[in-house]
Amino acid sequence: MGERSPVFLVSACLLGISCAYDGRSHPQAGLIALAAQGRVVPVCPEVAGGLGVPRPPAEIVGGDGDDVLDGQARVVTVAGEDVTAAYLRGAECALAAARRYGVTTAILKQRSPACGASRIYDGTYSGRLVAGQGVTAALLRRHGVTVRSEENKDWLPRSDTPDVKRKA
Numbered sequence: 001m002g003e004r005s006p007v008f009l010v011s012a013c014l015l016g017i018s019c020a021y022d023g024r025s026h027p028q029a030g031l032i033a034l035a036a037q038g039r040v041v042p043v044c045p046e047v048a049g050g051l052g053v054p055r056p057p058a059e060i061v062g063g064d065g066d067d068v069l070d071g072q073a074r075v076v077t078v079a080g081e082d083v084t085a086a087y088l089r090g091a092e093c094a095l096a097a098a099r100r101y102g103v104t105t106a107i108l109k110q111r112s113p114a115c116g117a118s119r120i121y122d123g124t125y126s127g128r129l130v131a132g133q134g135v136t137a138a139l140l141r142r143h144g145v146t147v148r149s150e151e152n153k154d155w156l157p158r159s160d161t162p163d164v165k166r167k168a
Contacts, residue, residue: 005037005039006039006105007040007101007102007103008031008034008040008041008103008107009094009101009103009105009106009107009140009145010031010034010035010040010041010042010107010108011044011112011115012042012043013025014026014027014028014031014107014109015027015028015031015032015042016032017042017044019046019053020053020109021054021055021056021058022054022057023053023054026109030153041097041098041101041103043093044090045087045090045114045115046086047090048090049085049087049090049091049114050086050089051083051090055077056077056078056081057077057078058075058076058087058113059076059113059120060074060075060113060121060123060134060135061074061075061123062123063132064116064133064138065113065120065132065133065134065136065139066138068084068087068088068135069135069138075113075135078125087114087135087136090135090136091114091135091136091139094106095139095143098140098145099143104145105145105146105148106137106140106145106148107149108136108147108150109149109150113134115137116134116137116149117133117148117149118131118132118149119132133147
């Protein structure tokens with residue numbers, strides 16, 4: 001028997017599931033192809049944490065995901081509602097899924113206050129991006145999971161890249 005292919009934890013919105021804050025999805029063909037091979041565990045930490053779809057946009061105020069985990073920052077909606085507890089619950093759900101399925105790499109939606117791998121909004125609702133990670137990304141990293149963004153395809157070995165052709 002050959003070596004088993006790795007399974008990735010993936011932001012559900014990247015698989016075409018309409019769970020982003022605005023009710024949309026952000027489908028990525030390569031990730032959908034991996035899902036078709038049974039190599040994906042989909043997760044939306046915000047929904048898992050108890051937030052609905054659609055929901056008010058939220059940003060981390062006072063730092064990034066590590067700071068939220070350390071109690072030094074909060075996740076707040078544009079209307080001023082503190083939703084930190086939901087983001088923490090969702091991060092724990094994502095970690096539990098990663099552990100259950102032996103996931104060592106997560107591919108998460110960049111810029112999200114939950115999933116941002118390396119860039120998030122600055123907490124002022126001005127559209128300005130800063131270096132930092134979301135709450136789920138931070139928790140997964142603390143537990144040894146490699147976190148990647150959908151924006152750079154370094155998460156998939158070249159020999160494993162699905163051949164996805166567009167219709168003209």
